[in-house]
Amino acid sequence: METDQLISIDIFCRHYKVEYSFVQSLREVGLIDTVLVQETQYLQIPQLQNLERMIRLHDDLDVNLEGIEVVQHLLKRVEYMQDEIISLKNRLRLYESNE
Structure with a gap:
């Protein structure tokens, strides 16, 4: 891994x-x-944005570690479903354009 894509945890903290x-x-x-x-x-x-979100959940909303895990899991599911919706819309357009 290139070191220009890394930041020390100490510096981050x-x-x-x-x-x-x-x-x-x-x-x-x-x-x-x-x-x-x-x-x-x-x-x-590349994972800093995600980490910043977890820090805000913890500090601003007082969400504990288990709650952060749940939120992260749900956000991943939403992202997956959004990607699937886009894929299905593209397939639908393909079928609609062939009519």
Whole structure:
């Protein structure tokens, strides 16, 4: 993995004023992935938007870790269904254009 797509968890926690243990808890339950490079844990930059959402759920709405898991699962299902709707609409257009 290219290091320009990584940010140290320590730097992330300082910037966002988040406890290191919270980020580790998210990693332990599988909500985020980290990369170990020379004994330092890093986050992948593409997952920062998702991580920011989890922080807002936790801090602003006081949602616990289990609640964050549920929200993430539901958001993934909604995204999957939206993709499926787009696919079905495209297929429907194909059939409608052949009439």
